Amino acid sequence: QVQLQESGPGLVRPSGTLSLTCDVSGASISGSDWWSWFRQSPGQGLEWIGEIYHSGITNYNPSLKSRVTMSVDKSKNQFSLRLSSVTAADTAIYYCARRYYYDGSDPYSHYFDYWGQGTLVTVSS
Amino acid sequence: IQMTQSPSSLSASLGDRVTISCRTSQNINNYLNWYQHKPGKAPKLLIYAASNLQRGVPSRFSGSGSGTHFTLTISSLQPEDFATFYCQQSYLTPRTFGQGTKLEIK
Numbered sequence: 001q002v003q004l005q006e007s008g009p010g011l012v013r014p015s016g017t018l019s020l021t022c023d024v025s026g027a028s029i030s031g032s033d034w035w036s037w038f039r040q041s042p043g044q045g046l047e048w049i050g051e052i053y054h055s056g057i058t059n060y061n062p063s064l065k066s067r068v069t070m071s072v073d074k075s076k077n078q079f080s081l082r083l084s085s086v087t088a089a090d091t092a093i094y095y096c097a098r099r100y101y102y103d104g105s106d107p108y109s110h111y112f113d114y115w116g117q118g119t120l121v122t123v124s125s
Numbered sequence: 126i127q128m129t130q131s132p133s134s135l136s137a138s139l140g141d142r143v144t145i146s147c148r149t150s151q152n153i154n155n156y157l158n159w160y161q162h163k164p165g166k167a168p169k170l171l172i173y174a175a176s177n178l179q180r181g182v183p184s185r186f187s188g189s190g191s192g193t194h195f196t197l198t199i200s201s202l203q204p205e206d207f208a209t210f211y212c213q214q215s216y217l218t219p220r221t222f223g224q225g226t227k228l229e230i231k
Contacts, residue, residue, distance in 0.1 A: 036220075046160075046168065046211055048220040061219040095167065102173060109174065110215050111158045115167035 002026040004096050004116040012090075012123050018083040022096030022116060029072060030054040034099040035079045036112060037070065039092035047092075051099060052079055086123045093118040126150050126214050130223035136231040141202045145226045147195045147212035155191045156216040162225075163208045171210075172197060202228075 008020035022035070029035060036051040050060035052070040060068045069082040083090060096116045103109035127150035137143050147157065155175040162168040170179045172188035175195055185200040199206055207230055212223040 045225045046162070046213075046222045048222070051220075059218050063219075097168075108154075108156045108216050111170055111173045111179075112160075112168070112213070113170050113179070115169075117165075117167050 002098060002114040004098065004114055006094060006096050006116045006119040008094075008119060008121070010120055010122060012086050012121060013125055014087055014123055016086055016123075018081070018086050018090060018094075018121055018123075020081045020094055020096075020119065020121070021078050022080070023076075023078045024098075025077070027098065027114075029077045029079060030074050032101065032104070034110075035072070036097045036099050037081045038095045038097060039090075040095070040118075041089070041092040044092075046095075049081065049083075049094075088123050091121065091123045093120050126153065126217050126221050128212055128214060128221050128223040130210075130212060130226050132226060133224065134227040134229065136229050137202055138231045139202050139204065143199050143202060143228065145197045145210055145212075145228075147190075147197070147223050149193045149195075149214060152192050153214045153216040156214055157188075157190065157195045158213045158215060159186075159188055159197045160211045160213060160222075161206075161208045162211060168211070 003025045005023045012018045034051045037049040052058045067084045072079045095118045097112040098114045100113045101110045129148045131146045157175045159172040160168045176188045187198050209225045209227045
């Protein structure tokens with residue numbers, strides 16, 4: 001069974017950098033899947049932040065691209081998110097998830113099948 | 126791609142049949158997934174490729190549609206079904222979701 005678990009500080013100061021890690025078990029981060037980050041701000045829906053492949057290739061949401069950095073640590077089977085220059089608007093529950101291709105011959109045939117439970121990050125002084 | 130779900134909230138009773146709509150701003154063929162999300166829990170994949178039931182998901186859930194209009198139907202509401210539902214397109218980056226439909230008990 002694939003499991004993902006987010007970890008990191010629950011409180012970040014304004015203008016600081018949010019750093020989260022997602023530990024993956026039951027699957028190799030070096031496989032054919034992509035590894036993603038999402039967030040849900042209070043009272044809002046799900047927002048895709050970006051994704052990373054084990055080779056280090058990334059795709060970021062243009063709305064956050066200038067502040068986001070993702071990385072992979074294959075030795076620990078984990079991936080990480082850094083979001084810089086945070087403000088109160090970045091207060092949210094942050095989730096990590098696996099993006100899985102159900103048809104390897106079709107580049108659009110994918111979904112997010114395993115998710116972490118989420119971790120609340122509050123930006124406040 | 127803009128995703129528009131309707132209704133944004135819905136009150137229904139146990140045993141009711143409910144339908145949630147998702148419209149996209151451009152043709153995405155059938156590259157549409159549906160998720161169920163409960164507070165404090167991880168989102169759960171229900172339907173992929175518009176109409177395919179994810180393994181382990183009860184058959185009372187079904188999806189249909191293609192192009193720009195999609196629907197999620199729950200044939201007979203059970204107590205565990207009350208949650209927020211999201212559609213998500215897998216056709217383009219950035220990956221985008223509808224704004225969610227909150228299903229509540231009447």
